[in-house]
Amino acid sequence: MKSNMAMFLGKLILMTVLLAGLVCVPSVCAAQTGSSSQGATQTITDMAGNSVEIPASIERVADLWHAHNEVMLMLGAGDKIVATTSNIKSMPFFKKVDPQINDIPAAQTGTGAGDISMETLVSTKPDIVILSSVTNETQDKLTSAGIPVVIMMFNNFDDLKKAFLLSGSILGDSEKKKADEYITYLDSKLSEIKDISSKIPADKKLSVVHIQSLEPLKIDGSNTIIDSWINVAGGVNAAAKDVKGNMQAVTFEQLQAMNPDVIIIGGTVKDKDTVMKDPKWQALKAVQNDKVYVNPKGVFPWDRYGAEEALQIQWAAKTLYPDQFKNIDIKDEFKKFYTEYFNYSLTDDDIDGILNPTA
Structure with missing residues (x-):
């Protein structure tokens, strides 16, 4: 009797586990269904409205939008930057706050969206590349190289908050928490100032x-x-x-x-x-x-x-x-x-x- 009951409970537990694998929120399902020899993936929507498949775990970022390098630093993810821009490497105070930027190669060599050294970029083996915009030619090159492109550009404070939250969520739990903290601070200052300026x-x-x-x-x-x-x-x-x-x-x-x-x-x-x-x-x-x-x-x-x-x-x-x-x-x-x-x-x-x- 006990043996039959144990077998029944075992089957019940197994069925529960199997069913749990079929029920999940879309973002988690995306990570599961994207599993491959290269690891799990997730699909996100970037700030340009593009649907982009990226690794579920991001450890190496080619940050080729000058301003976003600072966002990475603020989120506590400066050590995940493997490629940066010549503009950032020329900023004295950035280098003072984050000396390791001196040792990171600049794959963005100019100010234009197409001023990218593909050889340098590919050599850093990034999980993703972050840009403010991308030309069709550069997009094709990056797609051919198997490097997902995430656009983070924004033009107002509502979209700034969305971009920072997106950055935090794809980088990890601690980065997401920092993004939340920053937005709470920003919202408090926006409110204080608008109360007077309005x-x-x-x-x-x-x-x-x-x-x-x-x-x-x-x-x-x-x-x-x-x-x-x-x-x-x-x-x-x-x-x-x-x-x-x-x-x-x-x-x-x-x-x-x-x-x-x-x-x-x-x-x-x-x-x-x-x-x-x-x-x-x-x-x-x-x-x-x-x-x-x-x-x-x-x-x-x-x-x-x-x-x-x-x-x-x-x-x-x-x-x-x-x-x-x-x-x-x-x-x-x-x-x-x-x-x-x-x-x-x-x-x-x-x-x-x-x-x-x-x-």
Whole structure:
């Protein structure tokens, strides 16, 4: 009797296990059905809406979008980067916070979507390659090499949060937890700033132009994260009406027509000196009123697509409206931020260098 009961229970347990293998959430099923000699896979949807099959476990990342290297660092996954960009390897403070980046090869050798050394990239044996965009030619090469492409580009804060969550979820549990923590922090700062900036009357809002370079003259228009943080801080992007996208070439006459209250330079102190001393710039309201500022630059430029966007909105709000945002202690805020998200303690020299970037 006991023997028959034991056999019955054994069969029942076996059936339960087998049935459990047939019932699962889609993402888990994808990992199971994707099992092969190369390991389990999962299918994700990237920020461009592409369905991409990637390994279920990601240990080696070719991060060929400059800004996303900082996101990897913030998520605690810097040691998973096996290929990077020449731009990142040239950033002094990134190298100071993460010295191992010096030893990682640069597979992205220029600024264009097609400036990739396939030989270097393939030699690093990445599980995935992360890009902000990809040309058809490069996509074909990467597909032929068997390297999945994940696009992480975003242009607003809602999509930033989606991109960071996606990054965390494909990298691992600890990275996902860090992404959640970061988004909680970002949401709290967005809420605090909007509570004040949303109450600024339309006729009191300052018009802003964000300049990326002077020669040629390039500015940032609508459909960009730059436009988003200007709006969050209570400003109005003077270029948004006529200019769409990042780093768009304009004539000086176009800039004169915009005649912004504030100019923010995403470059260097040298650029500010050039602006302030050039006679033709004296016709601009921002120059006349000494409202020209150089954007902070830390592990990555605060203004462009990295984790430091959470600091950018605070700096921009306090820079545009110091009286309304007296409660923001930007130095104290980013001291805590670098400790929490980059495991790095800032020195006084670091702080000065971030707030006053030089060539």
